[in-house]
Amino acid sequence: MFPMKDHSALEQHTLSRDELRRRKGYKKGLQLSILLLGEKGSGKSTFLNNLCGQDISLSDGDYDDDDDKVTNNVTPENGNAIEDIDPGYKTAHLNPGLKLVTRRVYLNDELGVPITLDIILFPGCGDNVDNSQSSVVIKNYLDQQFANVLKEEVRIKRNTKETDGRPHVCLYFLKSTPRGVKKFDIELMKTICDKVNLIPIIPKADGLTETELNLHKDIVRQEISQNNIRVFDFKSDALGETLALYDMDIDSSSAKSKYDNDTKIKEISPFAIVCSKTFNKNSENRVEHIRTYEWGSLVVEDQNTSDFIYLKAILLGSHLQELKDVTNNVLYENYRAKVLTEKKNNYDIPNYSYIDETSRGSVSNVSTRRNSASRTLGNPDTNDENAYQIHKEIDEKNRIIEDYQRKIDLLEKMLAAPHQSKV
Structure with a gap:
């Protein structure tokens, strides 16, 4: 009889895919x-x-999206100047235009792994009287990031990491309205859904009752389905798996618990979140953001009151690599196949105009100016420079191929010479 192997020790040392990553x-x-x-x-x-x-300092004059800002009904008649409450009230009636703001943030996850987070925003998106050009500018920006990678791939000496500015995920914040999703939001999501992994978000969920929130989620799902908007597919992934990074389980025994460990992620989408600027540390030395009301307080990271902790775990943990894989292997490959099929010249990759970080004003002020900020995003050179560089590299490749072909022909003649002399 052969001794039975002890598989328990082997199972203890078997690493999951997430642990290996x-x-x-x-x-x-x-x-x-x-x-x-x-x-x-x-x-x-x-x-x-x-x-x-x-605090990643987005509200430094370039961008202001303060959702905790409360403006009281203050006028000069009651003793306070309007400028003290809202210095920009004189220009509030003007179109803000469309800008591009980027930030790079360095942080560590719960296990201490360093994460580089590249953040891209378009302030002014949806805030103008005429937003018809916003979707065009944003689509061109996404197309240009794909084009930059494709151009780099055909170079002899390439460095795709430096030119890769492709967003791996788009978090689309949909405000709660009685009429459902706005037409502009629907059109923009339809325009970009084949360029980036789309995840819809319902912000400020604490302003809705549970019945209103469930109704609004149903409306968003219905609008997405009817308009054939492609959102990121979580497949059959369970909600409990996302919290493994934080060493947490869904507290299904709690009376407030809305989900259990087997709940599918796609069943709770769009994610309803609550956020706050006030924070402190709990007994486990973890940062908790607190939102205070007259009747009490709410913890943003509490899984029973907000979907924020699930969304954070998905982005920085369980689905981080999958978001990148889908971007590269599905979305980019679809773009690459389309461009290579439609273009007349094998290396004639198009350029797209979009607004850059130095632009201020209306969305019509689009450009591809090259500066230090645009180099971070991988902005293209001019068409003439790109065409010259690409054709130069093609000529160099052809020259190398011809040299190798001549060497091969010479070797074949040398090998054939002894046989001919023997004959």
């Missing part, structure tokens, strides 16, 4: 690029502060 991540770190869209006041900047656990 994280061990590898300890060495080189992780990177994720997030695009946030939504009109002003939807809470994007506060969400980023809660997600990163730090």
Whole structure:
């Protein structure tokens, strides 16, 4: 009789896919690029502060999306100047235009793995009287990031990491309205859904009752389905798996619990979140963001009151690599196949005009100016420079191929010569 093998010890040392990824991540770190869209006041900047656990300084004059800002009914007649409450009231009636704001944030996840978070925002999106050009500018920006990678791939000496500005996920903030999703939001999501992984968000969920929130989620799902908007597919992934990074389980025994460990992620989408600027540390030395009301307080990271903790775990943990894989293997490959099929010249990759970080004013002020900020995003050179460089590289490749062909022909003649002499 052969002794039975003890599989228990082997199972204890068997590493899951997520654990293997994280061990590898300890060495080189992780990177994720997030695009946030939504009109002003939807809470994007506060969400980023809660997600990163730090103030990433988006409201420095270039961008202001303060969802905790409360303007009282103050006039000069009651003793206070309007300028003290809202210095920009004189220009409030003007179109804000469309800008591009980017930030790079360095943080560590719950296991200490360094994460580089590239943040992309378009302030003014949906805030103008005429937003018809906003979707065009944003689509061109996404197309240009794909084009930059494709151009780099055909070079002899290439460095795709430096030119890769593709967003891996787009968090689209949809404000709650009695009429459902706005037409502009639907059109923009339809325009970009084949360029980036789309995840719809319902911000400020604490302003809705549970019945109203469930109704609004149903309306958003219905609008997305009817308009054939492609959102990120979570497949059959369970909600409880996302919290493994935080060493947490869904407290299904709680009377307030809305979900259990087997609840599918796609069943709770769109994610309803609550965010706050006030924070403290709990007994486990973890940062908790607190939202205070007259009747009490709410913890943003509480899984029973907000979907924020699930969304954070998805972005920075369980689905980080999958978001990047889908971007590269599905969305980019579809773009690449389409461009290579439609173009007349094999290396004639198109350029797209979009607004850059130096632009101020209306959305019609689009450009591809090259500066230090645009180089970070991988802005293209002019068409003539690109065409010259590409054709130069093609000529060099052809010359190398011809040299090798001549050497092959010479070797074949040398090998054939002894046989001919023997004959």
